[in-house]
Every structure is written in C-alpha cells, then in structure tokens.
Amino acid sequence: xxxxxxxxxxxxxxxxxxxxxxxxxxxxxxxxxxxxxxxxxxxxxxxxxxxxxxxxxxxxxxxxxxxxxxxxxxxxxxxxxxxxxxxxxxxxxxxxxxxxxxxxxxxxxx
Amino acid sequence: xxxxxxxxxxxxxxxxxxxxxxxxxxxxxxxxxxxxxxxxxxxxxxxxxxxxxxxxxxxxxxxxxxxxxxxxxxxxxxxxxxxxxxxxxxxxxxxxxxxxxxxxxxxxxxxxxxxxxxxxxxxxxxxxx
Amino acid sequence: xxxxxxxxxxxxxxxxxxxxxxxxxxxxxxxxxxxxxxxxxxxxxxxxxxxxxxxxxxxxxxxxxxxxxxxxxxxxxxxxxxxxxxxxxxxxxxxxxxxxxxxxxxxxxxxxxxxxxxxxxxxxxxxxxxxxxxxxxxxxxxxxxxxxxxxxxxxxx
Numbered sequence: 276x277x278x279x280x281x282x283x284x285x286x287x288x289x290x291x292x293x294x295x296x297x298x299x300x301x302x303x304x305x306x307x308x309x310x311x312x313x314x315x316x317x318x319x320x321x322x323x324x325x326x327x328x329x330x331x332x333x334x335x336x337x338x339x340x341x342x343x344x345x346x347x348x349x350x351x352x353x354x355x356x357x358x359x360x361x362x363x364x365x366x367x368x369x370x371x372x373x374x375x376x377x378x379x380x381x382x383x384x385x
Numbered sequence: 386x387x388x389x390x391x392x393x394x395x396x397x398x399x400x401x402x403x404x405x406x407x408x409x410x411x412x413x414x415x416x417x418x419x420x421x422x423x424x425x426x427x428x429x430x431x432x433x434x435x436x437x438x439x440x441x442x443x444x445x446x447x448x449x450x451x452x453x454x455x456x457x458x459x460x461x462x463x464x465x466x467x468x469x470x471x472x473x474x475x476x477x478x479x480x481x482x483x484x485x486x487x488x489x490x491x492x493x494x495x496x497x498x499x500x501x502x503x504x505x506x507x508x509x510x511x512x513x514x
Numbered sequence: 515x516x517x518x519x520x521x522x523x524x525x526x527x528x529x530x531x532x533x534x535x536x537x538x539x540x541x542x543x544x545x546x547x548x549x550x551x552x553x554x555x556x557x558x559x560x561x562x563x564x565x566x567x568x569x570x571x572x573x574x575x576x577x578x579x580x581x582x583x584x585x586x587x588x589x590x591x592x593x594x595x596x597x598x599x600x601x602x603x604x605x606x607x608x609x610x611x612x613x614x615x616x617x618x619x620x621x622x623x624x625x626x627x628x629x630x631x632x633x634x635x636x637x638x639x640x641x642x643x644x645x646x647x648x649x650x651x652x653x654x655x656x657x658x659x660x661x662x663x664x665x666x667x668x669x670x671x
Contacts, residue, residue, distance in 0.1 A: 331504070332447075335390045338497045339448040342397035343439050344432040347516050349493055350663040356500050357667030363504055367512030478532055482525030485653060486518050489660045496664045 320369075327366045330359040391505065393450050398498045404431035404458035405491040411460055412484045419475040426475050431458040519594075520656035526596040527649040533599045534561045534642035538635045545630040548618045549608055556628045560604035565595040606630070 313321065337352040411427040418424040438452035537559050549555030606629030614623035 332390060334501075334504075335394045336442075336447045338394050338501060339397050340442065341493060341497055342394070342401040343435045343442065343448065344401075345439065346490065346493070346518055349517065349660060350666065352497065353663055353666035356497070360500065360504050360507075360667065364507060364512060367507065371512055476529060478528040479525050482521040482528070482653065485657050486521040489517055489657055492661065493664055500667070 323366060323369070327359075327362050330355075330362050334359040390447060391501075393448050393453070394501060395498070396450075396453055397448055398494055398501075400453065400456060400458065401431075402491065402494050402498075404429055405487055405494065407431075407458050407460065408487050409484070409491070412480055412487065415475050415480050416477065416484075419477055419480070424475065426463040426480075427460050428463040429458055430461050431456070517656055517660040521653060523594070523596065524649045524653035524656070527652075528646055530561070530563045530597045530599050531642040531646040531649065533601065535639055535646075537561050537601060538639045538642070541628075541630045541635050542632065544628060545632060545635075546627060548616075549626045549628065550618055551620060555608070555626070557603040558606050558628050558630045559601055562600040562602060563597045564600060566598040567595055604629075 334352075334356045337355055341349075341352060408429040408431075411429050415426045434456045435452075438448060438456075441449050441452055541558050544556040544558075547556050608626040608629050610624040610626050612623055613619055613625045616625045619625050
C-alpha cells in the first residue's frame, strides 16, 4: 500500500514512472521503463521513492521481529521508525509541492 | 491495505498484544495465589509457537503470513519446575520481574503499532493533519 | 539492550537475597531451642551463592528462560553467569550453657543450644536487605531505560 497509495493519488506522470511501475511492497525495486522516458529529475524522484519504500519495509520487519519476541534492539527499532516517518513525510511534502506546481502550470491560459 | 506487508505486521502485533495481556492475567493469578497450598503456577505459551516463524524470518527477512496461522496464545501450567523434581511453588521475585518485563513489552508493542498506524494515516490524509 | 534479559538477571539476584533473609530468620527463630540428648536438634543453616552458567541453573532462578532468550549470533562468547542458591548446614558447633536446674541438663549440668550467632544473623539480614534494594534499583533502571527508548520521536504517537 505504501507507495501504491502515493502513486494512486498523484496524477503527475513523472517521466513515465507511474505507468510502468508496479509498486508492490514485496519488490522494492522500481520496474520503470529503463531510462527511456526518465529524465534526470525522474530518476531522482524514483530513487527517493525507492529509499522511502525500503525504509518502510525495514520498519515493518522490525515491528514483526518485536511481535515474535525478538527484543534485542528496542532503541534501534524506535530510531528507524522515526527516520522512516520523517522520510515519508518529507516525500509527501515533495509530492504536494509537485502537485501544486503542476496545477499552477495547468491554470495558465494559453 | 488488506494485502501486503502491513496486514502481516498488524496481525502479528495484535497477536503479541493478546499474548501480553493474557500473560499479565497469568502473572496476577500467580501472585495472588503465592501462598496457596497446591497451586500450580501458570504461564502463557506463545513465543514457542513462533519458533518456525522466527527461523523463517532470519532467512527470508520478513514474516510469512502462513507462519502466523494457528498461533494462539494460551494458558498452561508451568512445567519447568517438574523437570528438576521440585514441587511447584510461586517465587514472588520471579513473578514480579515477569510482570515488569511484560509491562514494558506491552508498551513497546503499543507504541510500535500506533507509530505504524500514524505513518499510514499520514499517507491517507495526503500529509495534512 | 534486551530488557527481558535484564529483568531475569535482577530477579535471580533478588531470589538469592530473599533466600538469605529466610535462612537468617529461620536460624534466629530456632536460636534458643534446646538440643536434647539422642536427637540431632536444630542445625544452623547458611546460604551459599555460586555463580553458575545460565543453562545449568534451576528454573526457580529464571535462568533457563534467560538462556532460551539468548541469541547465539549476537552473543557469541558472552557467558551469563547467574547466582545459584545452595542452602546447607553451617556446621557450627553447639554452645553449652551451664543451667543445672534445667530438666534437659546433662550429667554435668550443661544444656546445649544450636550454635547460632545472633549478631552475625542480624548483620547478614541487613546486608541482604541492601543487596535486595540494589537489585530492585537495577531492575527499575532497566525498565526506565526501556520506557525512555519508547519515547524516541515524541512522547505519544
């Protein structure tokens, strides 16, 4: 759901990323068309998306380990969860700004 | 939200919380019956049911949905005394230590679960409060 | 930090101190019992605390669960030893008191009492109390550390 939800609500087609991407959390690697329609900006955004997805998966597995009784590193789990939350919120803000910029452009009268 | 890794995490945390609250009841019963003659101490069987799941996790890196199936925390009589030929007796210090550890574990699970939901709710609400 | 192990370790220490207090109070209660001829009478006890590796200790010391929780990959080479309580007769010689009018006096007029030194028992009880408090402080500190770790990233949510 994590990155799928973002892609579902973000109509911005960043260099064809949204089309070819299968945002399955089980495969964190982005399956975008290899470089064809991605400009440098698109690659940057997709790398950021990869990183955020990876962080989210890591914090999920940490929580699963906590649930199964492996409590070796409680502070590590909490630190990683906080980092995940911050990186996710940062990504959401980036997406909001991009949306606003796109809408501003679309409002311009030709 | 009904598929994928979030559902497994939520289910696992829910089960662990069930086990922790059941454990609290077992410990309270043990403490209340500390001086009762013939009382056998209770414990909760949960983590041992997850042995396979833990091994699978170390190899695969994440929990498998099927390994959680059929895992139910249940009360059982504490048999560890019998293997040493001792008559069952409640040791108060040990029970209080159990209780403190269980309380911390419960709070850790609750905090983890609420952070997990907070991240998802911030995604659902587009990052606005 | 594995907080489950910290609690188990403190619990083992507390069990030892509790055993010490029980043995001291038992000795004090039986300090003035008369040892009649032909019977052994009361033997003063003492507590021996040995440091055992966790997997060999009795379940009463919680040590088996400590060992079960050890993750070998993370703790190779780190052996946890927990105190293991052994209670045995102290072998103190009985003391003889001259009481010729006592019905249990022997031919020479001496009555034998167990060799319990009241002052020693009182001091061992005080020492056990302080050690118990120290173990409780250790456990509370471990608990506070774990709870503070949960506060990383804001107190709630």
